[in-house]
Amino acid sequence: MAGKREDNVTRRHIEEKKRALARMRRRRFLRRMLALTICTVLLLLAAGGVYALIRGAEYVTQEYHEMYTGYTERRASWQGDTNPQFDGYTNILVMGLDDGADRTNTEGAKADTVLVLSLDNQSGKVRFITIPGDTWVNPSGTAKFMRMSSVYTAGGAPLMVREVNQLLGIPIHQYVALDLKAFAELIDALGGIDIYVESDMDYEDPEANLNIHLKKGYQHLDGSQVQQYLRYRSPELGDVGREQRQQRFVKALYQQVLRLETIPRLPVIAEIFRKHVKTSAEIFDSAHLANVLRHLSSDPPEGVILQGAPSLGDDTIWMPDNNGIRQQMKKLFPEAEGSSSDAS
Template sequence: MAEYDAEDLAAQLASENSRENINKRRSQRKRRRRMAFFRSIFRLITTVILLAAVSIAGYYLIGWGVQAYRDVRDMYEAYLIRQEENRGAVDVRFDGYTNVLVLGLDDAVNMDDAEEKRADAILLISMENATGKVRILNIPRDTWTPMAHNKGETRLANVYAVGGAPLMVRTINQMFDISIHQYVVIDLVTFGQIIDAVGGIDLYIERDMDYDDPAAGLAIHMRQGYRHLDGKGAEYYLRYRSDDLGDLGRTQRQQKFVKAFYAKLLRVDTLPKVPKIADILKQNVTTSAELFDSVHLGNVIRKLSSEPPRTIMLPGDFSREDDTVWIMDRTAADEIIHELFPPEEAGQEKQEEKS
């Protein structure tokens, strides 16, 4: 009987242990299900929050992108309008060139003794985009010409006083039927700063130069021979005109100086001075070039040829009625322009002959 009770007690204990284990396992499964449920809820909430955040961020990002696009588009359209006002329409015939009109201003007075800026030096610089070759057409400031927009006739130097650089661009465009892509306007002080920044220019002065003009603040006294010209010396050399050739002689000196200056810019020892030159240009030079032009101009400058630029003076002669006025030779000028900017058909014929 005692054995029976022991066995019955053991069975009872085993049964209770089994139920307890079953209950534990059930409880554990319930906890796991609850945890799995809570984790699912948490992941769902987290996913919803992330999706909402991404949606909101995407909405604002898209809105910002659309607004940025509109701002850039409006800036570019405003840039096109300004360029149209500055230079007029650009003919596709000149897409292979970058033509820049450089105007050097003097400090003059008009008939009423009021200060009046006029173009003392007028250079049309044409850079061939593919080869980097540079051609410079030097136009005498006293060239007699009709102004654009039917504003009458005058010396080319006076056109700047009438309508600034935009009128100069359109007048020269009208004279030669050449599209001008950009213009640069520089005064005498800035010009001297740039010459000093590059370390001056070594040049042969072809004759003694003696000229005094107290009203203009000029006292030019330079001896013949090789000279190192700083900014002020370069200004005197280019402004001197008291010789038999007058303005023609000054134009020829401008051509000579431009070649020497170009060679100095391409020298290796000038490279460290480029930031200073750029700062001078940024602070004191007026130009039509803007941010949208920077990539193109940068590529053109990087390709500049090491060959000296070809300099050409506008053909013509002094007027019989006034020997201070330069009259352009239309036929000779047209031939030069045709040579510098050959028609597309002629260019194709040359390429076919070479091939």
């Protein structure tokens, strides 16, 4: 009997060991399956993350490409002809807008002040060309001659850029357009301008909301007074005297901008530009423009008035001298050979 009991005990121990080994095998199998499942999930997540990064990069690249394509298309729509010989310059068309009454009796904003500001990218030297608003032109795509000031009314900045490009035979890389209010705010933000007023200036035109009253002598003018100074037409010199004053003003303004006290005023100036100034410059142009402006020369800018003469039939019209303009451009841009070959 004792032997049978011992055999039963032995068999129970063997059975328990077998069950214990089976449980261990099941646990190991479950642990391996769990580990395999976790690894699979992690791999799937990693693959998904890589895919998301790739798709994200593709999306960003596509977005950037679309933005740049839109930028180049917008630029091509207004810029007109380009000339690689002028890659060393940045030419900016500056337009002062006025929607008041004028002798053309046309409605809408007009480019009362038109000048081309040219920056030498290497030396930082500045050149500028004053174009009388009464310059007689025949813009492409229009059926009639008109004053340059009215070209803006007819087709805005893009048409102005193309017409100035054609008139001067030089490419226009950017444009800036600001109205009288924004102009006055900018002058006030700079702290005003010191300039010599060559004669007493008194003129009133209620219809154009124009009141000019300045005394002769060296004066410090605020934004409103600078407007009066630039818009005044003397009985003796008329528009010629007005363009000469614009030349003197640009040189005085340039010296004011270069002063150290202008630096803390830059945030206010930038805010005025952001809110009130129309410009073609976009984010793609900002680095280039900042680099050019950083190297501005301390030398006074060189300025010229567009070659031409009053019309014999109407002395309020300025007839451009095409041969004289070509010679002007060759003198202003000697490094760009053939710069005026496209002027007509």
